Amino acid sequence: MGGTAADRGGFVRVRWVSGSFGVILVAGIVITVLVTARPSVPQPVAFNHRKHTEELGLNCEFCHVHVTKGAHAGLPDAQTCTMCHQAAQGTSAEATRVTTLLAEGDPLTFKKLFRLEPHVFYTHRRHVGIAELECENCHGAIAQTVRPPARPLVTIDMDFCMDCHREQGQTLDCNACHR
């Protein structure tokens, strides 16, 4: 209020003003971070994507079985892991742990890493099954990771979706994704 006039008067302490602005700025950043930040996603085992994809040559659909027909790609369950890990694979401690966990009947519940806001309706079927998009388009180099990332590699927000839709000449109708 009357900032310039006050400066002209030269009686307002600069420290006072800049100090409070600084505090407001910091508080704003803290609030924004707290409100928007997502907690890290812990996984039951340290899954090595690169080993499974690049080295063993498994395709994504092997574990994410619903990727071409479901809304969600699906996460592997203990059964899928048991196919190979019933016996310990390799020498790593983690591989041994997987075998032990499976033997103990641990369900190995993997958690969704890429989560969309609940008001976004996305289906893998449409994007992967029908439009045949590549996984890395949205998931980045997830197949190259050697340990489970704690946070998504790509920030998928509305702009991200819209940019691609525009490029591809796809629908920009709100109803297409929000309902």
Place this chain on the structure above:
Amino acid sequence: MARWGMVIDLDRCTGCAACEVACKSENNVAAVSVEQADMGRASSWMKVMAHVEGEFPDTTMHFYPRPCMHCDNPPCIRVCPVQATYIDDEGIVGQIYARCIGCRYCANACPYMVKYFNWYGPEWSEAERQHLNPDVSVRPAGVIEKCTFCHHRLQKAREDARAEGRELREEDYQPACVDVCPTNAIIFGDLDNPSHAVHTLKDDPRVLRLMEDLGTQPKVYYLRPRD
């Protein structure tokens, strides 16, 4: 581009309300408590309205199933300050719940009263959540909601058609109320497509549109009772 519309034959509607319940089931419309209902806060995107005339024994009663009219010139979308309600290219008036600020201006602007407000968050018990439709969001407290012509079904139908490499057929996309109607009183399709039933029915001499004089150009047509 399709222009979706609906024709409701008042001669065929028996007021059984299957459409109402099918709509609630399809679109996760929660029932409210007794107290809330008494206050007039129940939601029913599709509502069967009764129109009674005359006294015993010369009474007549007709049932008007009333969904959103999906006007071509909707008064609701103009007044929305945040573009949370809009009309898409195919004439479906949508409501973006994630953007709505809950000012209820659209509800007041709609002469058909088809906009419903979530006074509280929906009351689903843990068990009831099992039957929620995953294709449709569960609206939070404080936003307006309304009939969408089961727009998600169009998405699905189009997806299926594309997956099978064919054109969208009339029967692929039918809203839940149309699907369930035991007397086929509700007919739905593309008003601009001559092969769809609604295309010819909309020019039937019995046709009546609610409050047509307001210039809203509703895309829900009623077929006047014959007698």
Place this chain on the structure above:
Amino acid sequence: MRQAVREKLARMSNDEQILLRPLVETSRSFYIVAGLLAAVTLWGMFAYYLQVTYGLGRTGLNRPSYWGIYIICFVFFIGISHAGTLISAILRVSKAEWRRSITRSAELITVLVIGFGAIQPIIDLGRPDRVLNVIFNAQLRSPLLWDVTSIGLYFISCTIYLYVPMLPDLAIIRDSGIKAPRLYRFLAAGYRDTPAQRARLERVIGVLSIIVIPIAVSVHTVIGWIFAMTLRPMWHSTIFGPYFVMGAIYSGIAAILVAMVVLRRAFGLQQYFKDIHFDYLGRLLLLFSLLWFYFTFAEYLTAFYGGEPGEMRAFWAKLTGPFAIPFWTMVLGCFIIPLSLMSRRSMRTPRGTLIAGIAVMIGMWLERFNIVVPTSVNPRWEIESIGQYLPSWVELSIMAATFSGFTLLYMLATKFVPIVSIWEIKEGREHSVREVADRVAEYLPESA
């Protein structure tokens, strides 16, 4: 009051002594009243907390009465806000000398009341957390957005229009050193009352008072349009713009009158709010009561003559139906009482105008009620059932808190700024008598 302050005050002129005393001297009854008002305000804030926590379900709103107390209060408060600025601006522009002692109190009402009015629609929102969507996703076709724009503009210009003419007084306080030196040093913004500064100030005030008038007119026009742009019976009417502006000024005058009577009594300002002020404002009130009748009659006659079934449902609901009591009380408060009182000179006294002012305020609140609720509960489609609206205690508490919060802030403001503009009074004494004499002489034909 500390000795030092008392001494400082004693050294000042008579006007300054009287007008600055409230800044440094606070009576016990002030504390009691302020405490009560603060309690009511806190209670209302608690009610709002509940509403935010549990949802708008805590109100009495429903389908089809989607709007209620909050929107009524919104229209009412924004209406009151016309008190100030518009009146003081018009009086300033027209160089009405009697304005000098009342402009400040009127402008203060304006600024505070806009704030309280503007938060009403936010209180009314189902999702107040998303209120910024109005900016991020603005949809310019919406009258609500016109409203946001014009109220925002109005608030800013009124604040400036309050602040700028306050500068000389703030400088006086700063120089007297009777209160919070640092604060007033900041507020006075280096104003030294040099002739150059004074000239620039007068020019700025002159420009502002002209700018403010169209903005004020636009604000209430747009509020009328919020209703008029829908197709609802009894809302969809072209008269709403001017009708709302007229009503706003009317309620504004009433609000000033009430405020003046209270201030005069509380701070002993009989010297400043004289009978002539009440007489003039009373005449203005009389004029507006007639205008009000004319507009209302025109509106209802048009609706009645058209006889459209949808309209008639709301029409008869007001005249003879469930809303007959608020309707006829409104007519009593807005027309019969002010007309019968203000048409008599003997009643254009502080007491008479107080009664008329309160009647008009109640009447105008009811007018907003009669616009919002009867139309809401009477849908256009006749087979739709007629609704009901009974405000809940949450809504009533928030309304009470709004009134008390406004009063409280107004009271607090009297502790920080002189409620009558010292410099304008001074200027009036020093220059105007001469200037007016000259000016009047100009009007007159040359004496032979």
Place this chain on the structure above:
Amino acid sequence: MSPSRREFLWTMGAAAATVALKGAQDVFWESDESLDVGWAPGIEERRNSTCLICPSRCGIRGRLVDGRLIRINGNPLHPLSRGGLCPRGVAGVQLLYHPERLAGPLVRSGPRGSGQWETVTREQALERIAEQLGSLRAAGRPEGLALLAGYSAGTMQDLWRQFLHNFGSSNYVADEYEDGTEAVMAVMHGIDRRPSYDLDRARLVLSFGAPLFESWWSPLQAFVAFANPDAEEESGPRFVQIDTRFSRTASRAHEWVGVRPGTHAVLALGIAYVLIRDELIDADFVARHVAGFEDFVDAQGQPREGYRSLVMRNYRTEEVSAITGVPVARITALARAVAANRPAVAVCGTDVAFAPNGLLAGLAVHSINVLMGSVNRPGGVLFADDAPVGPLTSPVLDETARAGVGRGPIGTQRPVFGSGGEALRFAAAVAGAEAPIEALLLYYANPIASSTDPSVWHEALEKIPFVVSFSPFLDDTARYADVVLPDLLPYERWQDAPTPTSYPYPVWGLARPLVEPHEGAMHTGDVVLDLARRLGGSVAASLPYESFEGLLKERTRGLFAVRRGMTLGGQFEREHHRQMEERGWWLPEHTDFEAFWDELVERGGWTDLFYDHTDPYRIAQTDSGRIELMPAKLLSALAEEGSELRPYLDVATQTAADSTEFSLRLIPYRVSTLASGTLSLERWLAEQPGIFPDVLWHPWVEVAPETAHALGLSDDTLVWVVAPRGRYRARLKVFPGTAPETVCAPYGLRQPDGEPANPLRLLDSTNDPLTGLPSWSSTFVRLEQA
């Protein structure tokens, strides 16, 4: 720059704001995520099954996502419902996922009705029941076991009957929807079966108070006929509704004839008068198949007046008009319409038979079908077959069982015709200690809520030491049980679902589990089989089935072997099959039973859309071999009882108000959305039980505007409906379609707190001595502001 006090406050404020904002996000507006929508991965399927909620047994198609039942839609292959469904069927998802569903079996731990329960395992519950039943047999008193069963036509009913029979008890007590037509057919045609109505092919449907579009046997059957989906251009039959109430059916029928309460039959005979007078009857049919039309000489050699003389003498249109309130011209026009729109079928509704002299009234209504020759003809009254499923294993009775069965069912006073009002007679007999019942099983019956006299049931339950309920919910009667072993809900269990007899063709719908069964519940069919195994002896020997599913599959072999019919199919398939069968062909589609069974399960049932109109046994099986308009059995039964009643004379069932205190006639009616009348469970339905009037959740009564005005009551007032026998609270709705001086009261509703609001409890105890059915329209009430 050291932090000043101001800066410190700012920081604190910001921190507090952050916390508040976070809190607001979590608490204030529940995040949608917590509702678990959009879960992963969302694999969908659709499965056909059959709706078990009301007797109509429509075909349903469930939409399942990841094993959850999301939506219930109609099964377009089902010949009766053709893809349509009523609101109750759709709301089934809320029944399945109802929060009040019992989590597991309960055993009473406090005194009866105290609400103190102990949760037990299924094994413990079964053990407990088997122990009690075993001790009955051990004591040689197997007839001390009784079953009260709601509508359960099909294998469940057969299974229960067989179980009881082999156990040694004849106390299968039915507590079902009745409409009295069974007795009418038994008397006139000698066929002990409810009639079917070929609505699809009729050109005029003359409904005497039958709630065709609301709570009839199968509203869907009426809807399909009304919409007439098969015909391209031609419109469906003309519906004429003769009703005391301006019901939903009346409003949507092509014509509504408002009659005074209890005078339906008089109007029927008035129509018959015009038909005979103007020679519009099917004289050929009458001459060939009907006895008793003309005056005749009975077995004793007494000359008797025939139907024609009685009608011509007593039912001139002027007199009928005066009684019924229908103008003379209207009666004539109705009769002419009946004659002009052949085939015309008269449907007899509950309002006709549920009255004093109800049977005689029913005869009068049905006589129109006989006069018009609308019997065993397309578009008329038919007698359909049951689906030819295989029989259960033939029962073996041991000594105990034979002795028990030999002692017969309890309840001394049985009606002459039909079995109406069986449940209440049973309760009265138990309450009156005429018959010691040691154990009562409740299967889809909730008499405390639905009975016209709950107090008798309270007394009866007091006298029965062991009560078991199989209700999945703790309903009003289950509260008084000793053991509650909840059944699986529909959509979780196997059950066969034959369409009701109102439909002219046998349709054997199959309900199969759509979702995983609830672990706390158990299929009552499996319970019966399990109990039989535990009880051993002849009971076990007669029910040697592993599971109920196995039993159903076994019986299905009958359908496979019969060389008729088809699994459900589309319209083209149906028509193709019908035409082939008409020409004597059968299309063998399946060489092995397994494939047949798989297809049956997949499509949702079996049907045979061919009806043999040439079969004379479908017209009459009386001793005379003709349709008897003056039924010999009835005349002799009346003579035996010394009754003064005479057919076609004492048909007006209207009684006048006998006091000024109670001056409004009560007309109870069944709400379509809650047709079972016992439970209002699904919230979607409870919220909007009727479409009109627009009342949510609350029970209501309807009165005419002038009646309300005279009483000084306005719309929406809360009133007491007071009768000499009791009172209940309801909302008053002013409805211009209601006849003056009457109160139309829906039943099956509850107060919001769950208390039944049942107008049937107010009924005076008059009933038809011939059928045992209670009277509906003879009760008078008054309204008081509550």
